[in-house]
Each structure stands twice: as structure tokens, then as C-alpha cells.
Amino acid sequence: MTPTLTELLSDAVAAGASDLHLVAGRPPIHRVDGRLEASPRAALTAEELRTLLLAELSVDQRRRFEETRELCVSMQVPELGFIRVNLATELGRIDASIRLGHLEIPSPAQLGIPDAFLDQVRRPNGLILVTGPTGVGKTTTLNAVVARINAEERKKIVMIEDPVEYLHPPGRALIVQREIGVDAPGFDRAVIHALRQDPDVVVIGELRDLDTVSTALTAAETGHLVLGTLHTTGAAGTISRIIDVFPAPQQGQVRTQLATTLQAVFTQRLLPRADGRGRVLAYELLVVTDAVRNLIRDNRPHLVSNVIQTGRALGMRLMDHMIRDLYEAGEITYETAVSATSDRRVIERR
Incomplete structure (x- = not known):
């Protein structure tokens, strides 16, 4: 049967x-x-x-x-x-x-999301991005962050998703979940409409095209906290991707907008554990400082890694250094560490 x-x-x-x-x-x-x-x-x-x-x-x-x-x-x-x-x-x-989904939204602690990133999500406005390749749990991270806001703050949150993967229960916040294809025809129009719904926070499931990115920047610029995901593999690449999606004549203005609104970029990967029991989160965190804003305005995003490397006091981490730390803690194998880093010398020189 x-x-x-x-x-x-x-x-x-x-x-x-x-x-x-x-x-x-x-x-x-x-x-x-x-x-x-x-x-x-x-x-x-x-x-x-x-x-x-x-x-x-x-x-x-x-x-x-x-x-x-x-x-x-x-x-x-x-x-x-x-x-x-x-x-x-x-x-x-x-x-x-x-x-597959889950009945309950995992907590940030269960996922391994650092407090330094959660601190950024408590900001009243700006653009915060969760990035990484397909299948690494970006949507789950985004929903865990929203659940944390729902537990702590009295805010109105409009979520625009394609599709909805978690249902948020009533909490301190008022959450509206809209699904593309059911409640709205596309992300860009849904974001525009969301701004007329008196939101404090706008969550965009994926910044997948020029119109959506443009609308997200405008929303962040006008005093809203905007959370979204991108299929990029690091902070520097994320900044370049956002700027490059626009035609060349607009890129100077976009750099200014992005420098003003970007608050944090959280890039994640999931790596197989050394004991074969599941996967462990590896992440890169950029907290946007005045130095980073200047690099964005000056079109030098490739130097952002230097800021991350010296920003440990703010909770910043480079992905390669996080992978090295996981290897040294015995969480992942040497082979996994070497294959996952962009520069294997980070692993081999220690």
C-alpha cells in the first residue's frame, strides 16, 4: 500500500x-x-x-x-x-x-547564537542580516531571534516569508506573519505594505532582488529595525553583494545608505561534529562600527575582515578563526576544519 x-x-x-x-x-x-x-x-x-x-x-x-x-x-x-x-x-x-519543520522554535542558546549578536537585535532600528549558503539554518536563526524579541519586548513585528516555516505564539510582541503567494505577491510589495502597518520590526525572509533590497534599505533608513537573510558567505561579500545588485550610477548612493543603516552581519555554517552526532554552528559576526561605516562609504569592503579580527571585545569573530577554535576544542575533525576554511594556514600554523 x-x-x-x-x-x-x-x-x-x-x-x-x-x-x-x-x-x-x-x-x-x-x-x-x-x-x-x-x-x-x-x-x-x-x-x-x-x-x-x-x-x-x-x-x-x-x-x-x-x-x-x-x-x-x-x-x-x-x-x-x-x-x-x-x-x-x-x-x-x-x-x-x-x-521539515518543528513544533517549537529553538532558542538562541540551543542553536549556539552568541549574545553579541542578540545584543545587536535589541537595537531600535537599522539593518541586520543573517547570511550563509542554502541549508545552514538561516531561517531557523531568524525565527529564534524573533522569538527572543517576542519574549522580551512590546513591539509590532511584521514577518514576510516564503513560505512560513514556524508559527510564533502570542508573547509580549504583536507578530503578523505574511506568506508570499498567499498574503502578498512578492517581497518588495509586501515590505512596502508592511511599512504602512505601524511596525517596529520588519522581517524579510530573503533579500533576493534589487527591489526588495532597495525597500529594505529604505525601511531601515526610516527608523525601523529590519532583519533579513542573504545567500552570501561572509561580511565583506555581503556588503559587496548588496551594493553590486544596483546599477553602477546608483552604487554611490547605496553605499551611503548601507553605511548609515547596517548594524550587523551574522554569517553561519553547519559543520559535522567529530563524533558523528549532528552538526555544530560555525559563525562570523561583524558588528558595524564607525570604522566599518567608513570602509563601506569608501568602497573598501575587502578590509572589513581586519576590523573583525581586531573587534573581539565587541564579540566579533572571523569564520576561519571560529572554525579553528572548534577544531582545537575537538568539536570537528582536522579534515573538516581544513576543508571549511578559506585559508588552511589558519589551521596549520597553530
Whole structure:
């Protein structure tokens, strides 16, 4: 008998997976601690997979998928929480990549988020970014930070997500969660509308295009705290990415805006633990000081690493130094440390 999607999701949760991949002709595939592992269940046929997945969609979602052959939606599954479902077709056959959710939002301490970064999130305004490659938990970090604000402060928070992955319970804050494709057509328009909703904090799931970045900078410039994510791999690269998304004639003005509004950049990676039991957070933290603002204005973001290196008193860390410290503490292996650093000499010279 063909299993239900809930049964397949329960299998994945029991295996400790972060993602579930469903492809015709293959057994369900779990991603566990960054590695792909096949489920013991039998392979699903193309027809079984199509029937299983389309049964979970609303009429509107099914229409959108049939029109575009792609779909990204969130679903709330009893006892499992929100899941993020990405549907696509391969040689005309439907497949799915599903990011598993959690009923409870992890605390910053559980994730290893440092107090120095949380201190920045307590600022009343400015732009704070969580960055890193795909699949390293940026959305979870963002939600953990929002949960901390919800526990401590009486603020209105408007979250714009694609899709929603965690449902925030009532707390001290008033939280409005809007999903792209359901509550708004796109990030840029959703941010513009959010600014008319009397927010203190605007959370943008991903700064993915020029219009969204531009609107985020304007929101931060007009007295709001703006939190967002970017697919960049370090503080210097994040600054360059934001500026380079704009046409050359606008970049001088954008450098000024960014220098004025940027408060912190938190870059993260997840590395396999030396004992094989899960993954550990490695991070880089830039706290924006007057020296950093001058470097942004002068178009010298490549020198930001020097500021981070000398800013330990403010909680700043370079990613390579964090990885070295994890290796020296026995948290990760030498091979993992060397492959994860941008300069292996940081590991070898100690």
C-alpha cells in the first residue's frame, strides 16, 4: 500500500532528517546531518508520487503548479509543525523536496547564537542580516531571534516569508506573519505594505532582488529595525553583494545608505561534529562600527575582515578563526576544519 505523506514525514523525523526528497523510481531520501540516506521503504512510482503529493494541495495551489510546473508552499502538519514543500517536474514527472519543520522554535542558546549578536537585535532600528549558503539554518536563526524579541519586548513585528516555516505564539510582541503567494505577491510589495502597518520590526525572509533590497534599505533608513537573510558567505561579500545588485550610477548612493543603516552581519555554517552526532554552528559576526561605516562609504569592503579580527571585545569573530577554535576544542575533525576554511594556514600554523 502506498504510504501517506504524513507517514513519510514521520519516518524522516524519526531518522533525524532535516529534509525529505521524493523522486519517482527511488525510495524516499532523507538528508541527515548534511548527508543523503535512503529510507528502507520501497521506491515510489511516478503515479504514486503524483497522487500522494497533489492530494495535499489546495485547488489554487494545484492550479499554480499545473501552470508553472513549480511550486513552493508551506503546510502545517499535526504533531510535526510547518513544512516547506518545493514541487517541480523532472522529465515530466513530479518530485518534491521538503524541508521539515518543528513544533517549537529553538532558542538562541540551543542553536549556539552568541549574545553579541542578540545584543545587536535589541537595537531600535537599522539593518541586520543573517547570511550563509542554502541549508545552514538561516531561517531557523531568524525565527529564534524573533522569538527572543517576542519574549522580551512590546513591539509590532511584521514577518514576510516564503513560505512560513514556524508559527510564533502570542508573547509580549504583536507578530503578523505574511506568506508570499498567499498574503502578498512578492517581497518588495509586501515590505512596502508592511511599512504602512505601524511596525517596529520588519522581517524579510530573503533579500533576493534589487527591489526588495532597495525597500529594505529604505525601511531601515526610516527608523525601523529590519532583519533579513542573504545567500552570501561572509561580511565583506555581503556588503559587496548588496551594493553590486544596483546599477553602477546608483552604487554611490547605496553605499551611503548601507553605511548609515547596517548594524550587523551574522554569517553561519553547519559543520559535522567529530563524533558523528549532528552538526555544530560555525559563525562570523561583524558588528558595524564607525570604522566599518567608513570602509563601506569608501568602497573598501575587502578590509572589513581586519576590523573583525581586531573587534573581539565587541564579540566579533572571523569564520576561519571560529572554525579553528572548534577544531582545537575537538568539536570537528582536522579534515573538516581544513576543508571549511578559506585559508588552511589558519589551521596549520597553530
